[in-house]
Amino acid sequence: MNRSSRRQLLRITAMFGGGVLARRQKLLAWDTPGKLGAPLGPYGERSPFEKAVRWHRESKTPETGSCFTPLQASVGTITPSSLHYERHHSGIPTIDPAQHRLIIHGMVDRPLVLTMAEIQRLPSITRTLVLECGGNSAGEWAARTGADVQRSYGLVSCSEWTGVPLATLLADVGVKPSASWVIAEGADACRMERSIPLAKAMDNTLLAYGQNGEMIRPSQGYPLRLINPGWEGNTNVKWLHSLKVTSQPYMARDETSKYSDLMPDGTTRIFTYRMEAKSVITFPSGGQTLPGVGLYELTGLAWSGNGKIERVEITTDGGRSWTAAQLQEPRLPIALTRFRMPWRFEGRETIIASRAVDETGYVQPSREQLIAVRGHNSIYHYNGTKFWRVQANGEVTNVDA
Amino acid sequence: MSTRNALPLAIVVACAATLTAQSSRFGVGRPPTPDDVRSLGAAIAPDGDGLPAGAGTVAEGRTVFAARCASCHGPNGEGGGVGAALVGGHGTLATARPLKTVGSFWPQATTVWDYVNRAMPFDQPGLLKPDEVYAVVAYILNLNAIVGADAVMNARTLPAVKMPNRDGFVADPRPDVGSEMKMADVNHPTGTRGLLLIDKLGATIRFFDPATLTERASIKAATNPHDFALTADRKTAYVPLYGDGVYGRNPNPGHEVLIVDMDSAKVVGTIDVAPYRAPHGIQLDASGTIYVTSDLDRKLLVIDPKARKITHTIDTEGTTHWIGILPDGSKIYATNKNDGPFVSVIDVKSRKMTGRIAVPGGTQGIAVSPDGSRVVIMAMAEPTALVVDPKSDTVVDRITLKDQKTGGYKAYFSPDGKRLLTMNSGSPVINIFDATNLHGAQRTVTVGKDPMGFAFSADGKTALSANHGDGTVSLIDLEKGETVRTFKAGTGIETLAYY
Numbered sequence: 001m002n003r004s005s006r007r008q009l010l011r012i013t014a015m016f017g018g019g020v021l022a023r024r025q026k027l028l029a030w031d032t033p034g035k036l037g038a039p040l041g042p043y044g045e046r047s048p049f050e051k052a053v054r055w056h057r058e059s060k061t062p063e064t065g066s067c068f069t070p071l072q073a074s075v076g077t078i079t080p081s082s083l084h085y086e087r088h089h090s091g092i093p094t095i096d097p098a099q100h101r102l103i104i105h106g107m108v109d110r111p112l113v114l115t116m117a118e119i120q121r122l123p124s125i126t127r128t129l130v131l132e133c134g135g136n137s138a139g140e141w142a143a144r145t146g147a148d149v150q151r152s153y154g155l156v157s158c159s160e161w162t163g164v165p166l167a168t169l170l171a172d173v174g175v176k177p178s179a180s181w182v183i184a185e186g187a188d189a190c191r192m193e194r195s196i197p198l199a200k201a202m203d204n205t206l207l208a209y210g211q212n213g214e215m216i217r218p219s220q221g222y223p224l225r226l227i228n229p230g231w232e233g234n235t236n237v238k239w240l241h242s243l244k245v246t247s248q249p250y251m252a253r254d255e256t257s258k259y260s261d262l263m264p265d266g267t268t269r270i271f272t273y274r275m276e277a278k279s280v281i282t283f284p285s286g287g288q289t290l291p292g293v294g295l296y297e298l299t300g301l302a303w304s305g306n307g308k309i310e311r312v313e314i315t316t317d318g319g320r321s322w323t324a325a326q327l328q329e330p331r332l333p334i335a336l337t338r339f340r341m342p343w344r345f346e347g348r349e350t351i352i353a354s355r356a357v358d359e360t361g362y363v364q365p366s367r368e369q370l371i372a373v374r375g376h377n378s379i380y381h382y383n384g385t386k387f388w389r390v391q392a393n394g395e396v397t398n399v400d401a
Numbered sequence: 402m403s404t405r406n407a408l409p410l411a412i413v414v415a416c417a418a419t420l421t422a423q424s425s426r427f428g429v430g431r432p433p434t435p436d437d438v439r440s441l442g443a444a445i446a447p448d449g450d451g452l453p454a455g456a457g458t459v460a461e462g463r464t465v466f467a468a469r470c471a472s473c474h475g476p477n478g479e480g481g482g483v484g485a486a487l488v489g490g491h492g493t494l495a496t497a498r499p500l501k502t503v504g505s506f507w508p509q510a511t512t513v514w515d516y517v518n519r520a521m522p523f524d525q526p527g528l529l530k531p532d533e534v535y536a537v538v539a540y541i542l543n544l545n546a547i548v549g550a551d552a553v554m555n556a557r558t559l560p561a562v563k564m565p566n567r568d569g570f571v572a573d574p575r576p577d578v579g580s581e582m583k584m585a586d587v588n589h590p591t592g593t594r595g596l597l598l599i600d601k602l603g604a605t606i607r608f609f610d611p612a613t614l615t616e617r618a619s620i621k622a623a624t625n626p627h628d629f630a631l632t633a634d635r636k637t638a639y640v641p642l643y644g645d646g647v648y649g650r651n652p653n654p655g656h657e658v659l660i661v662d663m664d665s666a667k668v669v670g671t672i673d674v675a676p677y678r679a680p681h682g683i684q685l686d687a688s689g690t691i692y693v694t695s696d697l698d699r700k701l702l703v704i705d706p707k708a709r710k711i712t713h714t715i716d717t718e719g720t721t722h723w724i725g726i727l728p729d730g731s732k733i734y735a736t737n738k739n740d741g742p743f744v745s746v747i748d749v750k751s752r753k754m755t756g757r758i759a760v761p762g763g764t765q766g767i768a769v770s771p772d773g774s775r776v777v778i779m780a781m782a783e784p785t786a787l788v789v790d791p792k793s794d795t796v797v798d799r800i801t802l803k804d805q806k807t808g809g810y811k812a813y814f815s816p817d818g819k820r821l822l823t824m825n826s827g828s829p830v831i832n833i834f835d836a837t838n839l840h841g842a843q844r845t846v847t848v849g850k851d852p853m854g855f856a857f858s859a860d861g862k863t864a865l866s867a868n869h870g871d872g873t874v875s876l877i878d879l880e881k882g883e884t885v886r887t888f889k890a891g892t893g894i895e896t897l898a899y900y
Binding site for chain 2: 060061089090101103105110111112113114115118119121122172173180183185189190191193197198199200241242244246248249250251252253256257260262263264265266267268269270271272273274276306307359360361362365369370372373374376377381
């Protein structure tokens with residue numbers, strides 16, 4: 001019923017006096033005049049009732065450090081751009097895209113300087129890809145493991161990336177036959193530098209400028225970054241301004257001193273690029289409380305740098321038995337995959353975990369299996385299973401080793 | 402799995418002819434000027450390429466350090482403030498509390514120069530001039546007792562500095578944990594990254610895209626390879642060069658094993674096995690040691706791949722052509738054609754032949770089950786597969802190959818242990834067994850001419866047959882037991898594997 005006919009009805013009923021009709025009017029919403037909502041606007045915000053934000057780990061220098069995605073509040077498989085994890089080494093530069101240049105040089109036939117406008121004219125593709133910091137879950141090596149999913153697994157996010165395959169550009173400039181590496185450098189204050197094998201660059205490396213339907217965010221490398229699908233975050237150089245083709249790796253600080261994995265025998269694994277299969281239950285997870293007994297949808301995320309997730313297994317008896325969860329289709333290679341399983345909480349303490357298997361047959365290992373091979377000091381590439389304890393009262397905590 | 406993206410090649414090719422060598426085929430960009438490259442700042446290679454003119458002494462470095470570095474890194478580089486410790490930690494890397502500093506951990510001195518130059522001081526990166534960078538690097542190296550107090554660092558002396566931990570870095574060996582396939586399966590490769598084919602007749606190593614089954618790279622070899630072994634991480638292949646002949650008629654034997662980098666599809670080294678000749682059947686143990694046969698010299702060669710040298714030779718008492726190593730690495734079984742009516746049993750630890758398994762009529766191929774419970778030996782003189790129990794080194798079963806008239810030839814277990822596939826001499830028909838019940842039904846499948854090798858897909862559903870007699874490979878549906886398609890591959894592939 002529209003407003004004018006409502007007013008007419010009220011007038012008519014008022015004419016006939018109060019009584020039952022008048023009382024009934026006060027119960028109805030029609031009694032209160034409608035209030036106009038907020039106006040339309042040029043760039044949307046989420047509801048003020050939504051509070052999940054990144055967690056910025058305390059750091060002696062605010063420009064370096066990490067900011068963790070609130071996975072416990074995640075829905076679906078795409079990470080909202082504003083919640084994409086951050087890991088910077090000298091802060092976020094402000095770059096005018098009209099001034100930004102990409103220089104391709106070194107062992108090439110035709111070195112090139114490109115503007116952003118020129119890069120965006122080249123044949124492009126779009127891929128949904130997970131990005132994970134090599135140091136994600138570094139706290140899990142210790143016996144006191146992370147209290148919630150954000151702090152323990154939150155340096156991982158998934159966006160839809162758009163850009164130019166680096167192979168396209170390398171074919172255009174002509175790579176000399178004896179070249180075997182590409183040295184990528186960013187325009188941040190510390191000029192982050194990483195050596196990328198030419199084989200990877202020619203395989204599926206992307207020069208990305210698009211993130212989730214718009215230009216990349218400054219926190220993710222505006223206006224241009226490298227994306228090496230399935231490889232640790234640091235190799236995906238942000239604010240990219242130079243690609244130098246060479247015949248040797250440059251042994252940058254961030255692939256030698258950092259992002260290398262110290263083994264118990266004192267040797268260190270170098271160029272440990274790939275992120276292996278991993279998963280974690282995001283609900284119910286540490287810090288959350290189940291309101292009561294009953295049916296819930298247990299859910300979480302799985303991913304692998306080596307391709308598609310083949311299956312995710314869930315245990316609700318502390319690891320004695322495992323059952324396959326449902327996977328959200330289509331399962332994309334090297335992207336977050338949502339898994340779900342209906343689960344009844346009976347008000348008894350339960351220990352739950354997920355375990356991913358990817359299409360290569362690789363099974364996500366336990367913390368014990370990882371430590372048995374790599375010791376406690378390798379820092380990077382922790383991909384163990386994460387156990388949560390659902391207490392009898394519904395409170396969920398982590399499980400210390 | 403490669404996801405290389407196809408270019409709009411027709412457009413590119415059409416435009417190519419009209420453009421000069423100096424311009425982009427897409428018509429974008431311009432050549433960089435020296436100023437463009439200079440504006441990037443220095444990028445220093447480990448051999449010193451990129452280091453600018455300039456020099457600095459330890460004494461000069463002390464001054465720079467006190468002014469620019471000490472506030473974060475401590476007056477003596479001990480760290481504790483905002484900056485990391487630069488000094489100390491020697492000898493701690495293998496302990497429970499390692500301290501990784503420039504001195505104890507960094508592999509190159511050039512990295513110190515490069516990083517200080519581009520990223521330091523933290524709040525004003527790039528502040529220091531080249532002379533100052535040389536000086537402060539000299540000072541930090543001196544604090545770590547790597548250079549003397551009178552050292553001068555410049556573009557010549559800096560790359561020559563050998564850092565204490567330079568040789569402490571190893572290649573990524575993963576997957577190292579979490580695989581459903583155990584370490585044992587180093588000799589039962591599968592995967593989705595690529596497809597390796599050893600083109601014996603074409604003397605070429607070929608790399609195919611496993612999804613499209615089309616060639617994407619190849620390496621021509623000096624002489625003909627027959628077999629290969631892939632390291633556990635599938636990043637390296639060892640390919641012995643047998644020679645241009647066949648067993649029993651190999652007048653120009655090879656003497657090298659090629660080391661092939663799988664990611665770049667390039668030969669990155671060779672292992673010379675001279676004076677031994679014609680390296681052929683090859684397997685690895687879990688530590689990566691290579692075992693390769695020399696039928697002409699009646700030996701099994703033990704090779705350290707890091708040193709690229711033979712470390713031991715084992716007399717097999719026969720013209721050993723193929724071998725199979727148990728997953729636990731304890732024993733190797735060597736087949737000797739019909740040179741002698743036995744299989745040689747070798748104890749790996751003592752590197753000695755310790756026994757024989759009698760097989761009148763001689764033996765051809767050999768397949769070790771992925772769980773190490775059985776070894777299948779193909780009888781040369783009859784269409785029979787012998788099953789050996791590796792605990793007792795005795796033949797415990799004999800399987801007649803259905804619909805086969807010629808002698809047994811090669812055999813392969815699938816990496817998941819579910820199936821055994823066998824071939825017979827000169828027969829285009831292969832037999833597929835349920836590995837858990839070798840006396841059960843056998844499926845026979847026609848492939849191409851003279852199959853010699855199999856590859857198994859990671860999902861266990863299909864296999865490839867290398868039909869070396871007609872230059873083709875057949876894709877076999879293992880569940881249906883039929884050839885799905887046959888495609889051309891090189892001249893005559895003998896062995897192949899997904900990885």
